[in-house]
Amino acid sequence: MTDSQLWSAYIDTVFDVSHGISFPNYAIITAWNPLSIPVSYVKNQEYNMELLRDLTRFQYFPLLAGDREFQWVEESFAVNMTLEDALALGEKYSQNAIYYVSDGELYLYSCIDKRSSHLGPFKDRIIKKP
Template sequence: MEKYQIDDRLWQAYASTHFLFSQPLPGPEFSIITAWNPRSCRLSYQDNKANNERLCQQFNTSRWTPVLAGDAAFEWVEESFAVAICLELALNLGRKFEQNAIFYVQNKTVFLHSCIDSRCDELGVLSERIYVSG
């Protein structure tokens, strides 16, 4: 079986993600994760919504809030969750739902973690990645 890898263009797109929170953050340390578009294969809105509902059921008693994750102009947006779980659990959920990567916020800093290999980039402070329209 051929090993799946994230190409540099896609990784750069992930690294430029911005976030829109409609509710308070779930805590000082949390993951931002989605079940949309497994392995970057575009699915219908209904299929993505169903995948996210299954993902949400995995959070058990963890605190979470919905978040939109998208490009800087929010022309591309995926419905996601900010959930107060440890990095290891977030990566495992990412793998279970065939995600290429997840975000992890620690000490107000956003990190991009691959679910496929050990790749990880520090992306800077979360406050600079909050989407503001206009």
């Protein structure tokens, strides 16, 4: 995929949230598929275990991020942290972008350049995985 195709895919992402998230501001982050290059489920699990070690000082909940049909899905975390901390972790785990929710509004932030997009209310992006 080209950079613009990836950004469009990130913009279209939806979330399956099994826990109520009560943080006013939080990041949605994963360590899956660094640089958006698909790797095995086992390798992705290893990457997320490394990420979890970095999350021990934060409150977090697991969630799923993916396309509307959940043909593509990544195990992710909603983490009570600052945007700056989230971008630093995104960079550490070679993620192209992270999501950030501020007062109920969802934003997409690039970990590579200064690009960002306001995506609207987070509640509008919550669906249940079929």
